Amino acid sequence: MTVEGLIFGRVRDSNYRLHSGKTQFWKHHCKAIYLGTKIQKMVDDQSYKVTDCTTPALPPPAYGQQSKNHVCSRCKRIMYxxxxxxxxxxxxxxxxxxxxxxxxxxxxxxxGIARDFVEQPPPFPQPPDVFSDGNVFHPARFMQVVRTFYDRIVVNNNVPSALAMHDYAFAALLYDRTVIVPGLDGRPSKVLFKLFHSFKLAPGEAPVLDDYEGEMCLRMDCLSEPPLEALQQDVVADEPGSSDATA
Known part of the structure; x- marks a missing residue:
């Protein structure tokens, strides 16, 4: 059951009691959840309420003709x-x-081998602006979130905060689609993010892509060991004519 559905049932039945008999907890939280104008009208209609919460359970007709509230299978939100x-x-x-x-x-x-499969969407809720319009992936924003997430969770070991749900969903996304290619012959490892086949890349961005076993991946150079970004900066610094090389 969704949070909205649970709250709606409590308000509809005027049932705010805990097992201990106290009502303050549910009265407070039922007021905090916005149910939408349509459901609020149903709640305000006395024909949908049981005024005495001690009344034994009654068959559905006693609660009024309640229409079914469709719920999104992914985010569990009431649809309308x-x-x-x-x-x-x-x-x-x-x-x-x-x-x-x-x-x-x-x-x-x-x-040369054809595959037909069903691709699941990433878990809900993903951080803002990483995805848009249902099928657009923004690699620049994604990499920004990766760096922030790594610094906050791994480097600084911060405890979950108000972003805990986003962190959990984003971590699940990374865990499911990250591939680590070990470094050989002195070359650094590569950390790749397997792109979704049913999502298109946002226009106007120039992500660093790599092929892995025939699938296109986004390179997450900031997570390689040692970081490819740092190595690339060292190469530039060592090139003749650079300010560091001539110092």
Whole structure:
């Protein structure tokens, strides 16, 4: 059950009691959750309420003719809390983090071998602006989040904060789609992020891509050992004519 569904049931039935008999907890939290204009009208309609929360459970007709509230299978949000074309409704096929709502079929050919499979969307909720319009991936923003996430969680060992849900979903995304290619012959390792086949890259960006076993990947040079970014800076510094080389 969704949070909204749980709250709606409590408000509809005027049932705010805990097992201890206290009601303050649920009364406070039921007021904190916005259910949307459509559901609020249903809540305000006395025909949907049981005024005495001690009344034994009654069959469904006693609670009024409640219509089914569709819930997004990905983000678990009520789809149409505000009625038709309301601004509070779930966007058509796109969740609040910019990712499409449902899986998508993919036809892929790698090394002459065709594969048909269903690609699942990344877990909800992803950090803002990494995905948009349901099927657009922004690699520059993604790399920015990767660096911030690594510094905050790994380097500084910060405890989860208000961003805990985003952190968990983003970590799950990285864990599922990251490939580490070991370095050989003195070359550094490469850390790659396997791109989604059902998402397109945002226009106007120039990500560093690499091929891995026939699949296109985004290079995360900041996570390689040693970091490729640092090595590239050292190479530039050692080139003849550079300020560091002539110092």
């Amino acid at each position: 809390p505000g009625g038709k074309n309301h601004k509070d409704n779930h966007s058509r096929n796109v969740c609040g983090d910019g990712v499409r709502q449902s899986p998508e079929k993919v036809h892929l050919v790698i090394n």
